Amino acid sequence: MVSTISAPAATGSTRQREPKRKRHSPYPLWFYIPGGIIFIVLFAIPTFASFYFSLTRWTLFDTEFIGLENFKTFLSEPALRGSLINTFIYGFLTSAAKVVLGLLLGLLLTSQIVARGYLRSVVFFPVLVSTIGIGITFKILMDPFDGMINNFLATFGITGPAWLTDPSLALYSIALVDVWKGVGIATLIYIAGLVGIPQEYYEAARVDGASKLQNFWHITIPLVMPATATVILLSLIGGLRSFELIWAMTGGGPGFSSDVVSSMIYKQYQAGFYGLSTAGNVILFLIVAVIVVPINIILGRRERRQQQ
Amino acid sequence: MKRERIRGWIIGVLAILASVIVFLVPFAFIFLTAAKSGPEAADFQFSLPTTWQLWDNIKEVLTVRQFVVLRAFINSTQLTIFSVGIMVVLSAMIGYVLQRRRSRLNPLVNFLILAGLIIPPAVVPTIWVLQEIGLFKQMVGMILVNVAFGIPFCVLLFRAFVSSIPRELDEAAVVDGASPLRLFFSVILPLLKPVVITVIVVQAVAVFNDFTGPLYFLPGNENVTVQLTLYNFQGQMLSQWHLLFTNILLITIPPLVMYIFFNRQIVAGMTSGAVKG
Numbered sequence: 001m002v003s004t005i006s007a008p009a010a011t012g013s014t015r016q017r018e019p020k021r022k023r024h025s026p027y028p029l030w031f032y033i034p035g036g037i038i039f040i041v042l043f044a045i046p047t048f049a050s051f052y053f054s055l056t057r058w059t060l061f062d063t064e065f066i067g068l069e070n071f072k073t074f075l076s077e078p079a080l081r082g083s084l085i086n087t088f089i090y091g092f093l094t095s096a097a098k099v100v101l102g103l104l105l106g107l108l109l110t111s112q113i114v115a116r117g118y119l120r121s122v123v124f125f126p127v128l129v130s131t132i133g134i135g136i137t138f139k140i141l142m143d144p145f146d147g148m149i150n151n152f153l154a155t156f157g158i159t160g161p162a163w164l165t166d167p168s169l170a171l172y173s174i175a176l177v178d179v180w181k182g183v184g185i186a187t188l189i190y191i192a193g194l195v196g197i198p199q200e201y202y203e204a205a206r207v208d209g210a211s212k213l214q215n216f217w218h219i220t221i222p223l224v225m226p227a228t229a230t231v232i233l234l235s236l237i238g239g240l241r242s243f244e245l246i247w248a249m250t251g252g253g254p255g256f257s258s259d260v261v262s263s264m265i266y267k268q269y270q271a272g273f274y275g276l277s278t279a280g281n282v283i284l285f286l287i288v289a290v291i292v293v294p295i296n297i298i299l300g301r302r303e304r305r306q307q308q
Numbered sequence: 309m310k311r312e313r314i315r316g317w318i319i320g321v322l323a324i325l326a327s328v329i330v331f332l333v334p335f336a337f338i339f340l341t342a343a344k345s346g347p348e349a350a351d352f353q354f355s356l357p358t359t360w361q362l363w364d365n366i367k368e369v370l371t372v373r374q375f376v377v378l379r380a381f382i383n384s385t386q387l388t389i390f391s392v393g394i395m396v397v398l399s400a401m402i403g404y405v406l407q408r409r410r411s412r413l414n415p416l417v418n419f420l421i422l423a424g425l426i427i428p429p430a431v432v433p434t435i436w437v438l439q440e441i442g443l444f445k446q447m448v449g450m451i452l453v454n455v456a457f458g459i460p461f462c463v464l465l466f467r468a469f470v471s472s473i474p475r476e477l478d479e480a481a482v483v484d485g486a487s488p489l490r491l492f493f494s495v496i497l498p499l500l501k502p503v504v505i506t507v508i509v510v511q512a513v514a515v516f517n518d519f520t521g522p523l524y525f526l527p528g529n530e531n532v533t534v535q536l537t538l539y540n541f542q543g544q545m546l547s548q549w550h551l552l553f554t555n556i557l558l559i560t561i562p563p564l565v566m567y568i569f570f571n572r573q574i575v576a577g578m579t580s581g582a583v584k585g
Contacts, residue, residue: 114320
């Protein structure tokens with residue numbers, strides 16, 4: 001009895017030892033486990049669960065499967081559909097503005113001007129400041145009557161618009177502040193990209209008698225493309241899911257004129273429509289994935305080509 | 309050459325002027341309003357305060373409503389330290405093995421990292437999970453959520469940096485009989501110091517400034533964080549603009565200090581992570 005038990009155990013241990021020596025890597029795979037568990041439990045599982053919950057009427061007490069009803073609501077109810085459109089406007093507008101301004105500022109801050117270091121610091125600093133704090137501050141600055149911006153414009157005889165209280169303008173005013181706060185990252189990425197362009201190209205172009213504009217279009221723009229792709233990618237990921245700035249400045253108002261999907265997710269959550277809120281999350285996920293993944297693949301392919 | 313230098317001066321001066329108006333005036337406005345008395349602050353004028361009472365405002369904002377802001381600062385500090393500490397160690401472990409070892413798991417891990425960077429977190433299901441494991445409205449739960457959301461970005465930075473450490477070092481340590489844990493914690497981790505600092509600084513600012521996370525996962529007065537006090541002030545103290553702006557000023561100071569001391573690391577983290585992302 002004893003021998004029959006111990007015998008297989010012994011062979012088992014030798015069998016284990018054999019491949020173990022081969023597998024005995026100094027880089028144990030269990031290093032993945034602690035971080036992996038936290039990530040899977042609190043990110044991956046909720047993400048998968050969201051697909052199910054988005055198909056339910058979900059209250060505090062129970063869930064009831066209702067198929068695609070939530071998605072239909074999202075596409076048919078004007079306020080919700082508006083938030084969807086606003087998400088696109090906001091995402092693409094801020095992204096485009098950051099590309100253009102980031103490139104211009106990057107060019108300025110890599111050229112031979114005085115106080116470059118100071119300018120770089122100042123442009124970048126808002127990135128690090130609390131979004132809520134910035135939002136509240138600009139809400140005051142953009143006040144149509146007492147606000148500093150309109151007071152400033154009034155000294156030039158310009159009547160400033162009702163930045164945040166005009167329903168047709170509110171979203172764009174918030175986008176403006178978003179660009180103000182976020183252009184620093186775009187600028188930094190462009191500076192890194194511009195510095196990496198070999199000077200030989202410009203010298204060769206000068207020998208050929210190229211103008212400054214030609215240099216810009218035919219050398220700078222194509223060679224700074226990876227930076228552009230990165231800026232687009234980052235600002236789209238950030239812009240499409242933007243919530244804090246909008247919430248601090250208008251809370252989605254006036255009416256629902258500056259609501260985006262993320263603010264609707266919060267509003268539906270507050271109202272107790274958990275299923276609808278989660279459907280909003282799934283929609284946001286799909287929007288971001290459909291837009292960002294192709295760009296990311298193109299960017300990755302280009303990077304790999306450069307490495308070869 | 310001389311003409312170019314003059315042009316550089318002119319453009320530089322113009323740029324400085326523009327930067328002052330566009331970027332510095334809003335911060336000056338925060339500072340000046342924080343130093344004013346209540347009624348004066350409510351005028352929203354860009355002017356020097358008639359009487360400077362910044363210090364009194366700071367004391368008042370910290371003590372108002374049973375020290376809520378002070379408690380929020382303690383909570384936010386706690387949240388930041390623990391979130392970032394755990395994030396750094398766990399991400400470094402993942403990034404290190406991911407770079408060093410070719411395993412069949414790697415494509416999956418890489419995919420999850422990419423997913424974590426792109427997918428917006430599903431909020432209500434996350435609350436549901438937190439409730440199921442009993443960590444909803446708990447500081448621990450919020451810390452773990454921050455870790456989960458922060459790991460993908462940190463792993464990217466660590467993986468990139470580990471590739472610059474020669475493998476011969478690992479081999480030498482293994483020959484000397486170091487266990488995998490020792491190899492990592494006493495040989496590799498000290499060499500990762502530059503990127504560890506970058507990750508700490510970037511993530512500390514992100515966690516400290518985070519509003520959405522605590523809004524969803526850490527509601528309630530007990531564990532309130534600084535960003536939430538700011539938001540709550542807006543509603544509850546409509547007449548006390550000077551306190552609101554004093555609060556904004558206080559909340560801006562930690563990132564500013566970080567920026568002054570770790571300028572280079574922040575810039576490195578923001579751009580290197582971005583390019584890989």
